[in-house]
Amino acid sequence: MTEHQIATSVLVIGSGGAGLRAAIELAERGVDVRVVGKRPKADAHTTLAAGGINAALATMDSADTWQQHAADTIKESYLLANPDTVRIVAENGPRGIADLERWGMPFAREADGRISQRFFGAHTYRRTSFAGDYTGLEIQRTLVNRVGQLGIPVHDTCYITRILVRDNVVFGAYGFDLENGTRYVFHADVVILAAGGHTRIWRRTSSRRDENTGDSFRLAVLAGGRIRDPELVQFHPSGLIAPENAAGTLVSEAARGEGGILRNALGERFMAHYDPARMELSTRDRVALAAYTEIKEGRGTPDGGVWLDVSHLPPETIMQRLPRVYQTLLELQMRDITREPMEVAPTAHYSMGGVWVRPEDHSTGVDGLYAIGEASSGLHGANRLGGNSLIELLVYGRIVGETAAQYSAELTAQRRSRTALAEARAEVDELVAADGPENVRALQRALRNTMTAHAGVVRDETGLREGLAELDAIEERITNVGVHPDLAGFQDLAHAFDLKASALAARATLEAALERRETRGCHNRSDYPDVDPELQVNLVWSGPGRVEREKIPPVPAEIAALMKEVSTVGKLVE
Numbered sequence: 001m002t003e004h005q006i007a008t009s010v011l012v013i014g015s016g017g018a019g020l021r022a023a024i025e026l027a028e029r030g031v032d033v034r035v036v037g038k039r040p041k042a043d044a045h046t047t048l049a050a051g052g053i054n055a056a057l058a059t060m061d062s063a064d065t066w067q068q069h070a071a072d073t074i075k076e077s078y079l080l081a082n083p084d085t086v087r088i089v090a091e092n093g094p095r096g097i098a099d100l101e102r103w104g105m106p107f108a109r110e111a112d113g114r115i116s117q118r119f120f121g122a123h124t125y126r127r128t129s130f131a132g133d134y135t136g137l138e139i140q141r142t143l144v145n146r147v148g149q150l151g152i153p154v155h156d157t158c159y160i161t162r163i164l165v166r167d168n169v170v171f172g173a174y175g176f177d178l179e180n181g182t183r184y185v186f187h188a189d190v191v192i193l194a195a196g197g198h199t200r201i202w203r204r205t206s207s208r209r210d211e212n213t214g215d216s217f218r219l220a221v222l223a224g225g226r227i228r229d230p231e232l233v234q235f236h237p238s239g240l241i242a243p244e245n246a247a248g249t250l251v252s253e254a255a256r257g258e259g260g261i262l263r264n265a266l267g268e269r270f271m272a273h274y275d276p277a278r279m280e281l282s283t284r285d286r287v288a289l290a291a292y293t294e295i296k297e298g299r300g301t302p303d304g305g306v307w308l309d310v311s312h313l314p315p316e317t318i319m320q321r322l323p324r325v326y327q328t329l330l331e332l333q334m335r336d337i338t339r340e341p342m343e344v345a346p347t348a349h350y351s352m353g354g355v356w357v358r359p360e361d362h363s364t365g366v367d368g369l370y371a372i373g374e375a376s377s378g379l380h381g382a383n384r385l386g387g388n389s390l391i392e393l394l395v396y397g398r399i400v401g402e403t404a405a406q407y408s409a410e411l412t413a414q415r416r417s418r419t420a421l422a423e424a425r426a427e428v429d430e431l432v433a434a435d436g437p438e439n440v441r442a443l444q445r446a447l448r449n450t451m452t453a454h455a456g457v458v459r460d461e462t463g464l465r466e467g468l469a470e471l472d473a474i475e476e477r478i479t480n481v482g483v484h485p486d487l488a489g490f491q492d493l494a495h496a497f498d499l500k501a502s503a504l505a506a507r508a509t510l511e512a513a514l515e516r517r518e519t520r521g522c523h524n525r526s527d528y529p530d531v532d533p534e535l536q537v538n539l540v541w542s543g544p545g546r547v548e549r550e551k552i553p554p555v556p557a558e559i560a561a562l563m564k565e566v567s568t569v570g571k572l573v574e
Contacts, residue, residue, distance in 0.1 A: 003183035003425075008034040009408045011173055011186045013160050013219070014194030016044035017136070017393040018373030020143040021099075022192050025401025027150040031408060034186070036158035038178065038195075038210075038494065041144055045196055045211050045374075046393070049136025050252055050324065052120060052128035053394075054387035055093030059114040064125035066090040071562035073388060074555055076122050076283075077381025078521040079536050080229065083555045084359035085378035089388070089395045096394030097129060105142040106131055121386040122283065122566040128387040133252065133324050139390060158184060159494045160215075162424035163191050163223040163369060166417035170223070170368035174424035181490045183428065185421065189408040190368045192400055193219060197351025197374040198230070198505035203445075203452040204239050204248035205348040212351070213498040214505025216375035220355040221504060225364040226542045228377040228550070229353030230505065231513035234384050234522050235457050237287035239347025241305045246332050248347040251308060251325055253386075255342075256280040258321050260310045262291065263341070264299040270306070285383050285522045288346040292457035301343050309341035346457050350389065352380035352522065353512075356540055361403040362396050368411075370404060372396045377538075382521025431496050436480035440495045443481065447474050447502055455510055460527040464514045471510065475503050508541040515539055515547045 010026050012019045015037030026033040037044065058064040070090040074081050097115070101107070107129050108116040120128040131138040147154060160175040164185075172187045198214035200207045217227055238255065239248040256262070262280055264270050274290040275282035282290075291306045300306060310318055310325075315338040318326055322337075329335040329342060355364060355371035359378055362370050373393050380388065454467030483496050516539060518532035519525050538550040555563070 003185060005185045005187065006034070007187040008032050009188065010034075010190040010192060010404050011036065011188040012192045012194060013173065014196060014373070014375070015041035015154055015156065016194060016196065016373060017046035017139055017143060017390065018375075018397050019192065019194035020147055021394050021397025022194065022372060022401040022404070023152050024143065024146050024150060025398045026405055027152050029402070029405045031405045033152060035147070035152060035154040036160060036175065037154070037156055038159045040156045041147070041154050042140070044140055045207065046140045046390075047137040048206070049139075049390055050133045051254070052118065052130035052135050052387045053097070053139065053390035054120070054123070054127050054385070055097045055129065055391055056090065056125075056127050057094055057097060057115060057117060057129065059110070060117045061125035061127075064127055066093065067559055068124050068562050069093065069127060071559050072123055072566060073379070073385050074381075074559065075563045075566070076383050076385045078383055078531075080232070080381030080520070080538065080552065082359050082378040083553050083559065087556075087559075088359060088399070089379055089392055092395045092399075093391045096391050096398070099394060099398070100139065100142055103142050103146045106138055108132065123385070124566050133254065136390060159497065160219065161428055161497055163193075163219050164417070164420050164424060165223045165366060166415050166420060168224055168366055169415065170366060171414050171416045174421065176428060176490060176493065178491060178494055179489045181485060181493075183425070187414070187416070189411050189414060190370065190404040192404060193355060193369065193371040193375050194373045195219065195375055197354060198502070198509070199233060199348040199351055201448060201451050201502045201506050201509070202348035202456065203448040204241070204345060206236055206239060206248050206250045207348075210495070210498060212374070214501040215498070216355055216371065217505045217508060218501035220364060220369070220371060221543065223369055224366045225369065225371070226356040226540050227353065227508045228356040228538050228540050229512065230351075230508040230541060231516055231523055231539065232352040232380070232382050232521070233348055233509070234284065234350040234352055235288040235346040236349035237284060237291055237346055238308055238344040240332065241303045241343050241345055243332060249328065249332065250347070250349070251328075251342055251344055252322070253284070255308060255310055255322055255325055256287075258310065258317065259313055260308050261312070262287070263307045263309060264294045265301050266299055268299070270294050270299070283383065288457055289524055291344075292346050295345060296458070303343055305343045305345035307341040308344045310337055311339055311341060350374065350384055352382070352384050353377045362400050363403070368407060370400045372400050382523055428493070431483050431493060432485065434481055434483045434496070436482050438477045438481045440481050440483065440492065440499050443474060443477055444495070444499055444502065447471070447499070447506055450474065451506055451509070455513055458524045458526050459513050460525060461514065464510055467510050468507070471503065471506055478503060507544060511545065511547055512539045512541050
């Protein structure tokens with residue numbers, strides 16, 4: 001296979017909303033930037049975000065402030081969010097919306113032209129802007145359009161296997177083309193990691209095949225970075241069970257917000273046992289735990305789920321308010337939700353932990369390496385406030401773009417390492433030549449089964465240790481895989497790297513979950529059912545067996561004074 005060398009000031013890995021926003025900032029500052037992604041930019045994971053994007057614009061509720069947004073975010077995080085990160089996102093949120101407006105984002109608006117905002121989950125005020133139930137898709141389209149206007153090169157079929165580092169300083173990255181196998185050596189002053197999270201390592205997930213496989217975790221750790229709170233994974237309460245190839249596809253929580261009812265196989269409206277005040281409008285982590293418990297205790301549906309029913313609602317309400325849900329069920333199951341219930345189960349949805357970064361600029365501790373979006377950590381803690389992930393992309397995309405431009409401009413020399421490049425090259429050579437008996441897809445499935453069985457919605461020490469033992473065996477089998485690139489492309493090679501990334505992400509998750517001996521937010525330990533004040537810390541994983549506790553800065557008094565329980569009655573809960 002041929003090898004090309006490309007030089008650029010900044011390389012962005014990942015073409016979702018975070019990566020594109022960073023690239024736009026750099027290009028507008030006149031900095032040479034290139035974006036690479038393993039799937040088409042028009043179809044990045046950002047496009048799946050349905051509900052909306054948060055910022056305290058106060059267009060609907062004049063009393064809203066960024067301070068209240070910050071307070072709601074920290075409260076929902078079960079005090080594990082970094083207050084500095086939260087302040088930066090909340091304070092800069094309106095500017096992120098203004099950027100999108102400037103580039104043509106078609107926000108829903110009131111009759112007088114104000115951007116419409118609606119309630120979402122545990123927000124004190126209406127602060128979620130939206131574009132129908134396709135907000136993420138419209139944001140991605142807006143950013144892709146701006147990238148095109150600026151002429152930013154985007155390589156849509158490039159898989160990055162290593163970030164190149166010498167003496168803890170980045171000097172580029174190594175990868176290959178998914179279609180023809182051409183190798184690439186990217187020489188760059190800065191690498192921005194925006195390659196998503198790790199939710200695809202569970203059997204049911206809202207991530208599509210071959211995305212969010214933990215690539216960011218592996219690339220960062222091999223470069224010398226660390227992972228923070230990998231055990232804090234948000235499980236969405238309502239993912240489809242069938243068909244198997246679409247297992248985990250989300251049924252929007254708007255279905256519950258509009259009056260959908262959850263029942264077990266006995267016909268019982270089971271949320272009455274878990275949150276009688278809020279019922280189906282309870283928080284995402286509580287509803288997921290309730291559904292999991294019903295299934296685990298034998299009151300689940302035949303296929304291992306629960307029923308979500310909107311058929312009692314007027315058909316016109318379903319068509320007007322839940323069009324995407326209606327269409328999805330028709331396409332995937334030929335099911336008419338105006339007449340019959342949906343079979344759903346909790347599904348891995350969002351990585352609230354990620355690469356360790358500093359709040360002020362999302363630097364990683366490796367000079368020249370930054371992480372943004374779902375690849376990073378710090379904002380969400382143990383439960384994510386709906387709509388916060390999209391604004392995080394815009395805020396830190398801009399900040400990191402600005403920081404990267406300055407870092408590159410001030411760099412006096414770029415020192416490279418032949419050894420690091422040789423190691424990256426040899427890793428690909430070794431896998432291309434691999435002809436062992438183990439099937440990559442079968443091992444991916446085995447790993448997902450292990451994580452689903454032992455590190456799902458509810459964990460305990462016995463299960464987590466069993467999971468680690470199974471992972472040991474899977475990692476041993478990974479050394480004997482067979483990889484078979486063919487005329488159709490080099491996807492098989494990419495799957496092998498995905499598998500390596502997933503195994504590292506799984507180990508980080510299992511080991512951190514074992515260390516967090518408490519129940520807090522999304523993290524449920526049946527053997528430690530209470531919150532432990534001593535564990536109001538972030539857990540930082542730097543390799544097998546290495547988990548450290550990191551103190552969280554105190555919440556500023558002005559923010560703490562605004563933190564309170566927020567009712568979700570009458571609000572969408574996505």
